[in-house]
Amino acid sequence: MAKKSLASLCFFLILLFATQEMMVQTEAKTCEVLSDKYKGPCFAGCDNTCKKQEHLISGRCRDDFRCWCTKNC
Template identity: 50%
Template sequence: MEKKMAGFCIFFLILFLAQEYGVEGKECLNLSDKFKGPCLGSKNCDHHCRDIEHLLSGVCRDDFRCWCNRKC
């Protein structure tokens, strides 16, 4: 009986871990089309990409431009 219970617990543990480490869609980084001016704070860029362009996220890079993440 204990072996069945241990096997049952291991099965659900593996099932749970498989959900945590599932495959996610590929993301692409693209230059923002609508962001104006130099990108000095990633928080502003992230807000712009999410709320204005309806993309996943945004980040300022070392070229002072806003780059947005989107699903490929």
């Protein structure tokens, strides 16, 4: 009886560890969209506008002096 219990326990532990290894975390895809709330040429404050007003991940000024926000796609 003890051998069966030990074998069952070992099988359960192997199964548990095997399923943990199969779970792979992936990073969410992100996209950039033009800000709806930021007005004027972009020099500063874009990141704050995207985060606080538009509730997105982040924001940055690009070469075209417009505010682009990063969001999950």
